[in-house]
Amino acid sequence: MTISTAAATRLCETVRMLRHLAIQLPDPICLSFLTQGDDCLAEQSSPSVRATERAVNTALARIGVRTVQYLHGGEDQLSSFEIFISKKICEALDFSYDRFDDVETVKEFGRLVRQFDFSGAVPDVEALHLITCDNVALSVRASANRQRPAIVLALPCGMPFDLCRDWFNALSERFFVVTWETRGLFGSCTTFDQLSVDTDAQVGDLINVMNHYELPDAHLMGICGGAVIALSAAAAHSSRVSSLSLWHGDYNLGDNNLRTAHQQNFEWLMETAAVDRNEASDLQALFLDQATLASIPESIAHVALYPYANEELFYRYARLNDALNKTELQSRLEQINVPTLVVAGDADETTHIGGSRHIAGAISDSTFHIVPNGSHLEFFESIQRSKQTAFRFLESNFEPATI
Structure with a gap:
């Protein structure tokens, strides 16, 4: 059997997604090559399987993976991250591992891998590394049309841009959109212990991005933990903010009745792991268990698992999120004087609708919108409904460019 062009491309796309x-x-x-079905047992080694291993290694090498070891019959030994990657690669191959036996097929696949763009670059989206005032390299994205009204998108803390790429693309239909990935967690950063990680530093990153693109003001859109960054920026830099929208925000208001069980557990986890690297290492080890995957939607696991992938990354993630969780919000809310949309879902088990309701009530010029059956996952997976809510609010506050 030879590998089809569709399957070969799908394998490359999957490796890119997992980068x-x-x-x-x-x-x-x-990694293991798994059988199809609920049991997902590992295939035994054979000449065909070994040829498939070499092909997968070729693709993984393009994203910088240096060493891969294949376990045959040892799928139980894989970490949660490794079993997830194995499953996604096996799905891309249709659970068939006899596609690379032919020499010409291997050559053709090699040509595809050399030509394929594994970077995750998006057409018409600028990607750059911006050096901030305190010498932090931020990974920044910007849409194409700079003449349109501007939106600054504050991503969930620690999450890769890919999690919100569909939102970025949707907003770019009518607006000039810029965003950045969290300081210290993306790209090279050898001096993390010298970085400021508090909320004000993350607000500073938002302002640095605005300054780079010479935006005198913009609409700020904050998602989950990014909502705390956006509202803090609106409080501290009111002249730079034309309007504000806060989506499924993760707010700590000092009242556990306004926090879901997930928020309370996450707060404890971040606070404990932020103590030092030893604590972070002990806690990160818990995420190696394959049972971890049961609580993470598969559709976003490739990005949601990112900050848990190794001990150092998890420690940094904890430091940054612990700072957001400890941000005193009430005094900041009283300083916000721009039109504000606060959105929450009535089926969201990740962040509490009561926290969003409180935030909306504390901002003088606010609109509180409840998404029926809305949740975190629905926000990221099915943007059409929420996109219309966003556009209606934005169009009521400034005239967007004509499509």
Whole structure:
């Protein structure tokens, strides 16, 4: 059997999708080729399987994965990250591992891999590294049309841009959109212990991005933990903010009745792991268990797992999120004087609708919108409904460019 062009392309696309997670795992990454079905047992080694291993290694090498070890009959030994990567690769191959036996097929696949763009670059989206005032390299994205009204998108803390790429693209239909990935968690950063990680530093990153693109003011859109950054920026830099929208925000208002069980557990986890690297290492080990995957939607696991992939990344993630969780919000809310949309879902088990209701009530010029059956996952997976809510609010506050 030879591999079809569609399957070969699908394998490359899957490796590209997994790039953030795979490159952060300690060497060697252990993988298995799995059987199709609920049991997902590992295939035994054979000449065909070994040929498939070499093909997968070729693709993984393009994203910087150096060493891969294959376990045959040892799928139980894989970490949660490794079993997830194994499943996604096996799905791309249709669970068939006899596609690379032919020499010409291997050559053709090699040509495809050399030509394929594994970077995750998006057409018409600028990607750059911006050096901030305190010498932090931020990974920044910007849409194409700078003449349109501007939106600054504050991503969930620690999450890769890919999680919100569909939102970025949708907003770019009518607006000039810029965003950045969290300081210290993306790209090279050898001086993390010298970085400021508090909320004000993350607000500073938002302002640095605005300054780079010479935006005198913009609409700020904050998602989950990014909502705390956006509202803090609106409070501290009112002249730079034309309007504000806060989506499924993760707010700590000092009242556990306004926090879901997930928020309370996450707060404890971040606070404990932020103490030092030893604490972070002990807690990160818990995420190696394959049972972890049961609580993470598969559709976003390739990005949601990213900050848990290794001990150092998890420690940094905890430091940054712990700072957001400890941000005193009430005094900041009283300083916000721009039109504000606060959105929450009535089926969201990740962040509490009561926290969003309180935030909306504390901002003088605010609108509180409840998404029926809305949740975190629905926000990221099915943007059409929420996109219309966003556009209606934005159009009521400034005239967007004509499509």
